[in-house]
Amino acid sequence: MADDSIANTPAPPYTAVIFTSLRDEVPGDGYAEMAERMDALAAQQPGYLGVESAREGVGITVSYWASDADAAAWKRVVEHAEAQRIGREQWYRSYRVRVATVTREYGHETP
Amino acid sequence: MADDSIANTPAPPYTAVIFTSLRDEVPGDGYAEMAERMDALAAQQPGYLGVESAREGVGITVSYWASDADAAAWKRVVEHAEAQRIGREQWYRSYRVRVATVTREYGHETP
Numbered sequence A, B: 001m002a003d004d005s006i007a008n009t010p011a012p013p014y015t016a017v018i019f020t021s022l023r024d025e026v027p028g029d030g031y032a033e034m035a036e037r038m039d040a041l042a043a044q045q046p047g048y049l050g051v052e053s054a055r056e057g058v059g060i061t062v063s064y065w066a067s068d069a070d071a072a073a074w075k076r077v078v079e080h081a082e083a084q085r086i087g088r089e090q091w092y093r094s095y096r097v098r099v100a101t102v103t104r105e106y107g108h109e110t111p
Helices: A031-042 A068-076 A078-091 B031-042 B068-076 B078-091
Strands: A014-023 A048-056 A058-065 A092-109 B014-023 B048-056 B058-065 B092-109
Touching: A014 A068, A014 B014, A014 B092, A031 A048, A031 A078, A048 B058, A058 A068, A058 B048, A058 B058, A068 A078, A068 A092, A078 A092, A092 B014, B014 B068, B031 B048, B031 B078, B058 B068, B068 B078, B068 B092, B078 B092
Parallel strands: none
Antiparallel strands: A014 A058, A014 A092, A048 A058, A048 B048, A092 B092, B014 B058, B014 B092, B048 B058
């Protein structure tokens, strides 16, 4: 999975893909390995800017992309499409994907 | 905190506020109570559509609003502004807020 950090995204605009899911934890069902593989594969795609991920009841993964086209291209990568198919059939009770354009951003770092 | 569910948002476009944070867990520091209070208060604001939240290393809370103006108004609600101040001073090592326009959405439910 993604490391525990806040993605270091550039100035807006850019694209955020918000993936929210519910799943039943089944040890040994291959989910963790696939998630790790998909994180590594996503990071190699054109336009990838970063990812943030947490699961606590609901799972939320937000991936950031330079453009909508880059996000759409990642959705179609063959190995990723296969992971999506297994996800629908085996891992997820339900999920929703929201594609969004980030228009402004601000933050805070404790000195 | 938010219940463990996927927000039931309407057809796009609408606004997503992606709040990503890192914090040190300090039992008894008032964080959990404030988070619960803010979830309840947010749900009373005009244009509120729902929220999704998980913490696992990084914390991700995505709140959904009918418009950018509704999201901006919630940021300025006095009690919320005070919570943001305490957050910066006490609870969060760092955070980032991204305001985004959701342009398309799709999902899956296991039958």
